[in-house]
Amino acid sequence: MYKVPRKSNTNLARSIRKREFSYVDRQKASKPTPLSEDDWKSPRSEDSFDLLDPSNSSKEPTTSSRPLPIPTIRPPEVVIQIDEVDSPILGLIDESDDLHPDVFDESRRGRLEPSSSIDANSLSATRSSSVIEDDVRSQISFVMRERLHSIAKEVHRRTSAVREDLIRETPEDTVSVASNIPKQSEHRPSLMSLIGLQNRAESPSAVAQKKLFGFSLKGTFHPYGRFYMTWLSLVTLCFLYNAFCIPLRSSYPYQTTENWMYWFMVDYICDAVYIIDMLIIKPRLRFTRGGIQVKTLADTQKHYLMTRTLKLDILSILPTDFVYFAVGKKPIYRMNRVLKINSFWLLFDMLDNSFANPYAIRIARTLSYMIYIIHCNSCVYYKLSAMQAFGQIAYLENGKWYLNKWVYNNQGNAYIRCFYFTAAVATSTGNNPAPTNVIEYIYMTCSWMMGVFVFALLLGQIRDIVSNANRNREEFQRKMDLALGECQKLGLKQETTNRVRDWFIYTWQQQKTLDEKKLIEKLPLKLQTDLALSVHYTTLSKVQLFQDCDRALLRDLVLKLRPVIFLPGDMICLKGDVGKEMYIINQGILQVVGGDHNEKVFAELMQGAVFGEISLLAIGGNNRRTASIRAKGYCTLFVLAKEDLNDVIRYYPQAQAILRRKAAAMLKNDKKSDEKTEKIKQQAELEDRCKINPRQVPKLITLIANMEEMNENKGVRDLKKAIEEETDKSRRQSIYYPWSTLQRDDEDEEEWNEEDLSSVGEDTDIEPMENHEGPMDDDVDPMEDIDLAAEVSHSDEDDDWEKPGSSGTKKLHAD
Numbered sequence: 158m159y160k161v162p163r164k165s166n167t168n169l170a171r172s173i174r175k176r177e178f179s180y181v182d183r184q185k186a187s188k189p190t191p192l193s194e195d196d197w198k199s200p201r202s203e204d205s206f207d208l209l210d211p212s213n214s215s216k217e218p219t220t221s222s223r224p225l226p227i228p229t230i231r232p233p234e235v236v237i238q239i240d241e242v243d244s245p246i247l248g249l250i251d252e253s254d255d256l257h258p259d260v261f262d263e264s265r266r267g268r269l270e271p272s273s274s275i276d277a278n279s280l281s282a283t284r285s286s287s288v289i290e291d292d293v294r295s296q297i298s299f300v301m302r303e304r305l306h307s308i309a310k311e312v313h314r315r316t317s318a319v320r321e322d323l324i325r326e327t328p329e330d331t332v333s334v335a336s337n338i339p340k341q342s343e344h345r346p347s348l349m350s351l352i353g354l355q356n357r358a359e360s361p362s363a364v365a366q367k368k369l370f371g372f373s374l375k376g377t378f379h380p381y382g383r384f385y386m387t388w389l390s391l392v393t394l395c396f397l398y399n400a401f402c403i404p405l406r407s408s409y410p411y412q413t414t415e416n417w418m419y420w421f422m423v424d425y426i427c428d429a430v431y432i433i434d435m436l437i438i439k440p441r442l443r444f445t446r447g448g449i450q451v452k453t454l455a456d457t458q459k460h461y462l463m464t465r466t467l468k469l470d471i472l473s474i475l476p477t478d479f480v481y482f483a484v485g486k487k488p489i490y491r492m493n494r495v496l497k498i499n500s501f502w503l504l505f506d507m508l509d510n511s512f513a514n515p516y517a518i519r520i521a522r523t524l525s526y527m528i529y530i531i532h533c534n535s536c537v538y539y540k541l542s543a544m545q546a547f548g549q550i551a552y553l554e555n556g557k558w559y560l561n562k563w564v565y566n567n568q569g570n571a572y573i574r575c576f577y578f579t580a581a582v583a584t585s586t587g588n589n590p591a592p593t594n595v596i597e598y599i600y601m602t603c604s605w606m607m608g609v610f611v612f613a614l615l616l617g618q619i620r621d622i623v624s625n626a627n628r629n630r631e632e633f634q635r636k637m638d639l640a641l642g643e644c645q646k647l648g649l650k651q652e653t654t655n656r657v658r659d660w661f662i663y664t665w666q667q668q669k670t671l672d673e674k675k676l677i678e679k680l681p682l683k684l685q686t687d688l689a690l691s692v693h694y695t696t697l698s699k700v701q702l703f704q705d706c707d708r709a710l711l712r713d714l715v716l717k718l719r720p721v722i723f724l725p726g727d728m729i730c731l732k733g734d735v736g737k738e739m740y741i742i743n744q745g746i747l748q749v750v751g752g753d754h755n756e757k758v759f760a761e762l763m764q765g766a767v768f769g770e771i772s773l774l775a776i777g778g779n780n781r782r783t784a785s786i787r788a789k790g791y792c793t794l795f796v797l798a799k800e801d802l803n804d805v806i807r808y809y810p811q812a813q814a815i816l817r818r819k820a821a822a823m824l825k826n827d828k829k830s831d832e833k834t835e836k837i838k839q840q841a842e843l844e845d846r847c848k849i850n851p852r853q854v855p856k857l858i859t860l861i862a863n864m865e866e867m868n869e870n871k872g873v874r875d876l877k878k879a880i881e882e883e884t885d886k887s888r889r890q891s892i893y894y895p896w897s898t899l900q901r902d903d904e905d906e907e908e909w910n911e912e913d914l915s916s917v918g919e920d921t922d923i924e925p926m927e928n929h930e931g932p933m934d935d936d937v938d939p940m941e942d943i944d945l946a947a948e949v950s951h952s953d954e955d956d957d958w959e960k961p962g963s964s965g966t967k968k969l970h971a972d
């Protein structure tokens with residue numbers, strides 16, 4: 158620990174101080190950013206002098222005698238910066254920090270008294286050595302502090318500059334930048350990523366290359382990728398050219414001395430394709446090793462070298478054309494090109510796997526075999542015909558000479574004629590001419606054999622393919638017939654039977670199967686989930702619940718969803734029923750209905766809407782349906798059973814909250830609608846009850862109107878007049894007026910017929926009966942219970958009697 162020399166004015170102390178200060182000077186000179194006076198306010202600048210030489214404490218130190226201030230205490234913010242500097246020497250700072258503050262605090266507080274009583278001369282040698290040691294340590298610590306101080310200052314300066322720059326940025330800029338940045342707050346996987354359809358980020362160079370060529374030249378290819386499929390089609394085309402044209406040109410006279418260069422041109426283009434395929438493409442094809450796709454070019458190359466395909470590829474491209482130099486341009490020597498048949502098979506396999514209708518691909522493949530066999534056969538037939546001079550050489554049979562009718566007679570299109578002949582022989586359909594010699598007999602026997610076995614086999618294959626393609630349809634037809642037969646047996650109404658038929662037909666049109674789940678149940682669960690997610694992606698992406706909640710909820714639920722189809726007008730759930738399932742709309746429109754006959758439509762629900770969850774989760778307080786739901790047209794829904802939902806949702810409180818919130822809003826809405834409907838119903842009922850036939854003016858009123866003495870009363874006069882007018886008008890119009898004691902809603906006021914009302918309310922000037930309650934019977938005279946005298950006298954006294962109120966046009970009164 159740092160020890161203050163007992164007598165600071167000793168020679169030793171002086172020499173220490175001198176060395177220390179001279180070092181400070183050197184350091185100060187070498188500092189990159191010299192400290193200002195403010196930064197450098199060291200408590201020691203004055204105290205140190207006092208401390209070391211207390212006798213001079215009162216004196217103003219002279220420039221020469223006064224030691225330079227020693228920086229010991231850093232400004233607090235600088236200390237923070239040092240802490241942030243990741244430096245291995247920070248440990249030293251801590252240590253050095255321990256040294257001085259106490260000392261200088263003590264000195265500042267004046268508690269550290271210089272021990273003047275101790276004589277410097279009495280310091281022992283050991284003591285002086287420890288002092289020297291302390292001195293060295295203090296110097297080191299000082300140097301460290303000095304350096305760190307300057308680093309800290311620099312860091313501090315830079316941080317402040319950056320901070321200022323940041324603050325100086327205009328808020329508009331910040332806002333615009335912020336608005337341009339897509340919201341990243343929710344780091345949730347998208348629906349696409351859940352089903353593994355998310356595009357992975359690719360390196361810009363790879364993207365650029367892909368843009369240019371559609372593939373990466375440096376990379377490897379997926380064997381089922383689009384690029385390789387396109388390339389494979391080209392290779393297959395070249396193979397087919399070779400496979401068909403080599404026998405054709407070898408037998409028929411289609412390659413002549415004039416056109417051979419064109420044939421050769423195409424030949425060598427095909428050869429080029431073969432070579433590119435062998436040298437560039439195939440070595441880049443990825444393969445699977447131990448369940449992992451190998452993508453490294455070196456590995457794929459090595460793998461290709463080991464395959465049998467390479468050998469076939471080499472054989473297929475062997476330059477057999479060189480034989481041409483010896484035997485002439487005979488294309489038959491290129492027959493090794495057909496060894497590329499692997500490409501043909503591969504292409505058909507790939508098409509089979511990737512086409513929506515693989516049956517067509519399978520039939521095409523089988524048909525191509527048949528055609529090729531007939532093609533080759535026709536080439537042989539032509540060659541045989543040519544060898545026998547196209548029937549011009551007569552043959553002897555039973556002592557007679559005949560012309561050979563079996564051979565092609567060189568008339569018409571050679572290829573078509575020969576093809577026809579061989580097709581007829583192979584399928585045993587034609588009335589073929591009899592062979593005339595051994596070769597012809599052998600040919601015919603082979604052809605028939607081929608017809609019987611090979612063609613029967615191929616035709617059988619085609620039959621299987623076609624029947625497989627129809628199996629689903631037949632199964633559906635069988636089930637529908639069975640169901641309709643049951644309906645008939647049970648004697649159901651024709652309408653019901655028709656609905657059953659409708660359901661079957663619509664389901665088939667939509668799904669091409671009656672049980673969608675059955676198709677995928679053999680797959681592993683993960684794949685089933687992925688499949689279900691991708692198939693129903695459009696619908697599920699619209700379900701707000703899945704958007705707002707944990708995406709795992711979707712994965713958990715998707716396999717529990719069961720598709721069902723409803724017909725137009727079907728009631729999916731009825732208000733008051735116990736809720737056992739909830740639904741997600743996949744297709745179609747549904748209506749939330751109410752009223753006695755479900756005539757009121759509260760809302761329409763579209764694709765992606767969820768309903769039926771209120772009763773399922775007992776959100777409304779019980780497990781009863783809060784509304785009835787009706788299918789507007791054909792609808793496909795996903796049904797989720799209560800147990801399934803409960804099983805899953807208990808792990809997703811957020812989803813529960815969302816469902817609850819939504820349910821609360823709907824319940825509120827429904828309550829309002831219910832109240833309104835109830836009010837309208839009540840009003841309609843009351844109006845109905847209050848209907849009177851104005852032609853049958855109550856006898857009592859007529860009596861009052863006819864009473865002589867009462868004729869003096871203006872009110873009664875008006876009443877009489879009104880009755881007469883009303884009776885006349887009623888007779889003319891023969892209508893009933895609705896009378897009611899109920900105040901109408903504002904919205905209904907417009908519908909109110911002012912003209913009709915005026916004739917009743919305004920002219921009669923009858924005071925409205927404010928508190929008339931209870932039902933009014935049509936048959937009962939409404940005036941019978943009224944104390945007429947009191948009523949009339951009251952009316953008489955009333956100030957408003959003379960003024961027909963506007964309320965009379967809005968309120969109609971039975972009185």
Ligand SMILES: Nc1ncnc2c1ncn2[C@@H]1O[C@@H]2COP(=O)(O)O[C@H]2[C@H]1O
Pocket residue numbers: 730736749759760762767768769770771772773781782783784785786823824826827
């Ligand atoms: N106003 C509304 N709008 C949309 N959907 C509704 C409305 N009222 C009720 N529903 C739905 O209709 C469903 C009927 O059955 P639940 O009560 O189980 O759940 C109900 C809600 O999901």
